[in-house]
Amino acid sequence: MNPYLGGVLLGLVLILAFWVSGRGLGASGAVKSAVVAGVDLVAPGHAENTAYYKDYHESHPSPLKSWLVLEMLGVLVGGFLSGAIAGRLKFRVEKSPKITNKTRIIFAVIGGIFFGFGSQLGRGCTSGSALTGMAVLSLSGFLSMAAIFGTAFALAYFARKLWI
C-alpha cells in the first residue's frame, strides 16, 4: 500500500477512537493489564500487599476488562486478517542475513525488556504516548516521539549488524 494512503487510514482509525471513546490508541497498557492479572492469579497475596498493585486495582477494578485489552485483541485479529489476505501467515524469524536466528531472538527479548520498562516510565509507548499524544498536540507526545526516535537514531550505528 502507498505509505501516505496508509497513514491517512491510520489517522482515520485514530480519529474514530477519539470520537467514540475520547481517547487515542495504545498498546503497552494492555500488556500491563495482562501482567497485573497474571500476578493476581499466581501470587494473590503479593498483589494484595504491594502498593503498586493496590493502586492499579483501585483505578482498574477488573484489569482485563479494559479498553486497551479489547483494542489489542482487535489488533491481533486485524493483523491476522491482513496477513491472511496477503498470504503472509508463516512462522518465521525476520533478521539481517548476517546474524543467526538465536542472536535475533536474544536481542528481541532484550529490546522488549527495554521497551516494556521504558513504556511504563514514560507513561505510554509509541502508540499511546507518541502517536496519540502528537495528534492531540500534547507536549508529552512530542517529547516521547523525539526521545524514542532520537535515541534509536543515535544508537543505530552500534546496532547496525542486527539489521544491515
Added chain:
Amino acid sequence: MGPLVVNEIITENANLFLAFLIGIGFGFVLEVNGFSSSRRLAGMFYGYDTTVLKVFFTGAIVAAVGLLFMSLFNWIDLSYIYINPTYLWSSLGGGVIMGAGFILGGYCPGTSVCAASIGKLDAMAFLGGIVIGIFIFIEGFPMWEGFYNAKFLGSPLLSDIFGTSRGLITFLIILVALGMFWVGEWAEKHFARDDYKLNQK
C-alpha cells in the same frame, strides 16, 4: 456529539466492543503497511526504508487536522479528549529507554502484537521481553517512583507552550512533516539495499 461514550450516547459495554473493532482496524492498517516487519521498522534508522516515518507522521497530522475540523462543526468536544500529562524527566527518560529497545528489538509494543499475529517468532520473543520489562518496573517501583513523578508540568499542549492557536501549530507541524517526507524519499534512494526489498512483495 462526540466523544460518544463521554456524552453517554453509547454504554460502557458498547464502548468496549467498539474498542475491539477499532483494534481490528488498527491491526489491519499496521499489517497492511508492513509494520509487521522488523526490518522495515528498523529501516527508518538506516534510511533504506522510511515507510514508518511516512505512515506514522501522516497518521498523526491527519488525526490532528481531523480533530480540529470535527470540533469546528461541533462533532466532537475537544475538552473531553484525554491529554497525556507531561512529567518532564520520566517522559524523556522513558523515551530514551524505549528508543534503545526499538533499535535492539526492532519493534514497538503495538507492532510486535501485529507481527506476532502473522507468526513472526522474533515478535513473540519481543512481547515476552515487554512482559518482563513491565514486571521489573512494577516490582521495583519504589526505586524509581521519585523520578517517575518528578517535574510535573500539567497537561500542556504545544499551542499553550508557544502561546498560539492549535490551528497554527498544526499547520507548522504539517510543514515539518512534509520536510521529513522529502528527506525520507531522498534517503530511500540514497541508502537502498540489494538484500532488502521495499514493500515486502
